[in-house]
Amino acid sequence: MKNFTIIYLLALLFTLCVSENISAQIVISKPNLGFTQACASPSFNDYNVTFTFSPVSGVSASNQFIIELSDENGLFDSPTTVYTSAEGSVTTSPVTFTFSVPTTIAGEAFKVRVKSTSPAATSSSSVAFSAYYKIQDTPFSINNLIATGAYCSSGSYLLTIDNPGDINNDSPLQYPSLTFNWYKETSATTSVFVDSGETLSVSEPGIYFAETNYGTCTSNSYSNRVTITESDSETTSEIISSLGNSYCSNDGPTTLSTISGLSYQWFKDDSEISGATDQTFETNESGTYTVKINLGDCSSSATIDLDNGGFSSSIDVPENTSIEEGETLFATLTTDAINPEFEWYLNDVLIPGEINNSYEATQTGSYKVVVTQTTGCVASNEFIFVITEPFPDVADIPNLISPNGDGINDTWIIPQEYVNGANAEVMILSSRGEIVLQTNDYKNNWPENELNFIDVNPVYYFIIKTTNNQTKKGSITVIK
Missing domain, CATH: 2.60.40.10 (Immunoglobulins)
Known part of the structure; x- marks a missing residue:
């Protein structure tokens, strides 16, 4: 009886161990892909995979499901984990996970498989699929966008992908993970593969182009066509x-x-x-x-x-003009600008409502007109002209001034034959021989600033040289 009891207990213990081992195992089905190709890009990189596992009660509270990605040949020697579930988050079957492919992925025979951690189990691998991350997916240029090339007999012509990239050319050479294929057209709609690489040495006439190698994934990453010819002379x-x-x-x-x-x-x-x-x-x-x-x-x-897209303009008034009180000056700007716009200013203040190419000036001051080409190459030209009152026509060179601000004899006013436009050199020196004014465009405006009266009624000296080499000399006494 004692031996029977021992045998019974050992059998019961064995049954419990077997039951425990059986309950700790699950079977994971072959993953079912929700896609046929993984043609990822910065704007899209979400792919679904669905699987089942049983028994549902076989997973522990700490279990995690993991999706592994093979290499480009479908081998799992060094798999890449692309998804891991939270511990204990999956308790029902079937299961659908969404994962993203790596940004360096490129190949035609990737696979995925599913693993669990508690208990440890691994599914069979999925069907193979092509996968590429299209980090650059816009047209690019080769041969500096020049549509032709030529080589001498028995020579060759080197086609290259243009680099670096800029706002007008997102060069795929900026992305080290990319590779490139070169093709030669055989008809308007067909072509044949020639070679791979960043450049292509051409020794046969034809039309050539390059594409970024995204395999069977469709892509907009392709180049312009270049026609290559063979030449004997020029x-x-x-x-x-x-x-x-x-x-x-x-x-x-x-x-x-x-x-x-x-x-x-x-x-x-x-x-x-x-x-x-x-x-x-x-x-x-x-x-x-x-x-x-x-x-x-x-x-x-x-x-x-x-053609640099510029335009020409001209104005029909001189830079400096004098008008009498009550007179006006009519200025007209001529231009070949496309859809021109006009702005007129007086003393740097915009004149409201003046938007035509002509303006009738009635005041003295500094005028400016700006013409802007508004279509095509947007650019502007400006013209400045000054309107003044005419200089007084005095007969003699005065030798006395009184710059006291009363509006009478405040500046040294000389005959018109020596002032603005006459190109006569006017020089004024202090009693110490220091040059206080020297100009070939005197405007009857000395002294413009207040003089320092160190002496009572200081004396200055003037020298006027005309264009015909005549010289006038004298003194100027300044009184308050």
Whole structure:
């Protein structure tokens, strides 16, 4: 009886252990993908995977489910964890998780699998799928956007992806994880793969282009087409302006680019530009630009009539004008600006309502008119002119002034043949021989500032030299 009891207890203990081991196991199904391709980008990177597990009661309160991503060949030697659930958060089946792919992912045969932690279990792997993260997904340029290239017989032409990128060209070379494929067109709608890499050496005529390698994922990351020809002597190429043609000079200089060659020489309006021997040339001037390109055993040339988008204007009044009291001055501005706008100012104050290309001035002062081209290249020109009262026509050079602010004889007023516009040199010296005024455009305005009366009725001296070499000399006594 004693032996039977021992055997019974051992059998019961064995049954309990087996039951416990069975309850600690779960089976995870093969993951079901909610997508066929993972073509991710900065604006979209969410992908669903669904699986089942049983028994539901088999998971512990601390269990976590993990989604692992294989390498590009579908191998899990060094898997990447793309999702981990919170402890004990999953208690029902089936389960759907959303995960994101790494930003460096690229390949055609990725897989995922699901693992649990308590108890430990691993599903079989999913079906294979292509996955790429399209970090750059806009068109880019090759060959400096120049649509042609040429090579000499038995030579080759090097096509390159343009870099660095800017606001007009998001170069894929800025992203080290990307690779590139080159193609040659075989018809208007078909092409063949040529090679991979950042550059392509072409030794056969044809139309070539590049694409960022996003595999079977559709993408907008492709280049312009370039037509390559073979030359025996000289070919005609083209020049591209980085800011377009015409371009707006207010945006700064534009860069002129031509095809790849061994050496270059640039010309402007048929004159050689000293030192301009690179593939590119920067300028902010309109004109006809030509470049001679040495291709080795042959040559090429290209020309562009560059327009910087400016406009011309003129005004029909002189910079300085005198008018009598009651007279007016009618000023007209002529321009070829597109959709021009006009603003008139008097002494730097905007004159309200004056928006036409002409203005009738009735006051003395400093005038300014600003014309702005509002379509295309937005730019402005301005013109300044001054209206004054005419200078008094005195007969003699005075030798006495009284700058006391009473409006009578406050400044030294001399005959009109020596003042503004006469180009006579007027020099005034102190009694110590110091030059206090020297000008070829005297405006009857000395002294403009208050004089320091160290002496009673100080004496100054003047020298006037006319354009015909006549000289007038004398003294000026200043009284209060």
